[in-house]
Amino acid sequence: MASMQNPQAMGSMSATAQNCDLRVAVQASPASLLLGYEFRNRSDKTAFLFNLVYKFGASGGPEADPNLVYVQQSGAAVVLGKKIIPVPDDIDVERPDVPYVTRVDPGEVFREKINIMLPLRPFTPYPQRGGAAVTEAAVYFELGFFLAPDPSVARESGGHLVVYPFAAQKQTILRTGPLGRFPVQPDAQ
Secondary structure, eight states: OGGGOSTTEEEEEEEEETTEEEEEEEEEOSSEEEEEEEEEEOSSSEEEEEEEOEEEOTTSSEEEOTTOOEEEEETTEEEEEESOOOOOTTOOOSSOOOOEEEEEOTTOEEEEEEEEESSBOOBOSSOOOOOOOOSEEEEEEEEEEEEESSGGGOEEETTEEEOOSOOGGGSEEEEEEEEEEEEBOOSOO
């Protein structure tokens, strides 16, 4: 992440859980955020990151985009997430949304840069309800992962790795921030 460290960086944050570390750095311009993160697996198990968020494309199939993050309002703050979003209690779904995963073996490091357009636009796999409209908010970043007892739990699907089914409450979430205050477009998805 050395390329992200320069005088215009907004800040650098870190979080640790289960012998895994997350470091995040952000650079902002008037039109976008450049968020870089590094996930380090210090455990003796294989980690799987829920970091390949997708949308359904024109073909009707899932299309992963490394720059795609969930954008959720959480009180007066906004959370940028690469994680499993739990299905709301008042919604029935045929199949819960579970992002594709990236495998990080013991002792390995995974790095990713995400370019996020401003203003931030709410985006989750399920309709969001409630919350006062905000036009600017403190922003946090969350990365969901789990340590696998056996790396064969992931299988290939459409050129990506997937672990399905996977219960949202079984993921570990690393949270960093606030990364700064950024503009939010308070409209619906």
